[in-house]
Amino acid sequence: MKWSIKIGRFAGIDVYMHFTFLLLISWVALLHWRQSQSVAAAVAGVLFILMVFLCVVLHEYGHALTARRYGIQTRDIIARNVGPQIGGPVDHG
Numbered sequence: 001m002k003w004s005i006k007i008g009r010f011a012g013i014d015v016y017m018h019f020t021f022l023l024l025i026s027w028v029a030l031l032h033w034r035q036s037q038s039v040a041a042a043v044a045g046v047l048f049i050l051m052v053f054l055c056v057v058l059h060e061y062g063h064a065l066t067a068r069r070y071g072i073q074t075r076d077i078i079a080r081n082v083g084p085q086i087g088g089p090v091d092h093g
Contacts, residue, residue: 003018003019003020004016004017004018004019004078005017005019005022010061011061011064011065013061013064013074013075013076013077014075014076014077015057015076015077015079016076016077016078016079017053017078017079018078018079021053021079024049025046025049025050028045028046028048028049029042029043029045029046030042031045032044032045032046053079056079057077057079060077061077064077
């Protein structure tokens with residue numbers, strides 16, 4: 001998981017946040033700060049992005065758990081600023 005930070009493991013699937021996603025969060029905070037000169041606005045912008053992030057991760061968990069139901073194991077979910085990526089089948093051999 002080059003350039004990714006592990007943020008947790010749920011239902012046996014690792015969840016990572018790619019470094020570029022942190023750049024997106026920083027950019028949103030900066031835009032909100034510059035527009036209103038308010039820390040509260042910057043925090044609100046970051047919280048909005050994090051809530052979207054949570055929704056996307058939950059959506060990807062739906063894919064991963066559905067795949068598991070059909071016998072396809074996934075090893076990880078990586079959240080990136082250009083969209084999430086689910087790691088392919090686990091090689092048990």
